[in-house]
Structures are given as C-alpha cells and as structure tokens.
Amino acid sequence: MLFMVEMIVQIPQSLDADLVAKIKLEEKEYSQKLQREGKWRHLWRVVGEYANVSIFDAASNDELHTMLSSLPLFPYMQIKVTPLANHPSSIVQE
Template sequence: MLFQVRMDVNIPLDMPVEQANQIKAVEKAYSQDLQRQGKWRHIWRITGQYSNISIFDVESNEELHNILQGLPLYPYMNIEVMPLNRHPSSIREDDR
C-alpha cells in the first residue's frame, strides 16, 4: 500500500541543542534503515520549512502507524497521511 505522508516538525525552542541533535541523529538512522528496506520509498524536503513529503510502501495502515509512531521526532510532528491508488490513466506498469 502506498501512502503520501507530510511531516511538519516543531521542535520546542527551549529544547537544548544537544538533545535536539541527538534526536535528529537517531531519526536519520531510523529513516535511512526504512529506506533501505524499501518501506520509505521517497523523501523530499519542502523548501523553506522544517517539513517533508514522503512516500511509504507498507503492508497495512497499522504498519504505517507503527512506523510513524516509532519516529524519534514523532512527539514534535504534525502528520498528514494520504492513501494512494494507481490512476487508470497512468502509463507506468509499476509504482516506480
């Protein structure tokens, strides 16, 4: 199942820099592992914002939910999820 996920990050301004950097380092490793597994297909930064648009390829809504809740920055995010389906006018044979 493919999902588009928008993540807006709002780290508290009073969080110590060292703590924020540690959370971001763990987040990066977690996200890159999911990318290597093929579950986190794409990630794009939204210019001028601490936000991204990502495409996930997972088995179920529950798997996506668990992945998102596992993000170290999850407590500081606003997340919007949009399920995706193949469009009948697509000329592609797959989802690449």
C-alpha cells in the same frame, strides 16, 4: 500499498540542544534504515520549510502507524497521511 505522508517539524525552543542533536541523528538513521528496506520510498524537502513530503510503502495501516509513531521526531511533528491508489493513466504499477 502507498501513502503520501506530509511531515512538519516543530521542535520547542525549550528542548536541550544536545538532546535535539541526538534525536535528529537517530531520526536520520531510522529514516535511512526504512529507506533501505524499501518502506520509505521517497523523501523530499519542502522548499523553504522544515517539512518533508514522503511516500511510504506499507503492508497495512497498522504497519504504517507503527513506522511513523516510532520516528524519534514523532512527538515534535504534525503528520498528515493520504492513502494513494493506482491511477488508471499511470504507465507503471507502483
């Protein structure tokens, strides 16, 4: 079951630089783990913004929320979720 997830990152100026570096590293590792598991199906950068457009594959709303709220950057992101369905004109079922 697919969802479009749009994430905008807003890290406060006051956060310690080392802490920020550590969080970003953990974010990358966690993100790549989910990608390898096939849960985080696509991850694109929005040109000119500290933001991404992603496609998640989750078995349920609960699983999706658990994945998103476990992101190390979760406290510093604005996230918008759009549930997706199969399109009748699509040549593939995804």
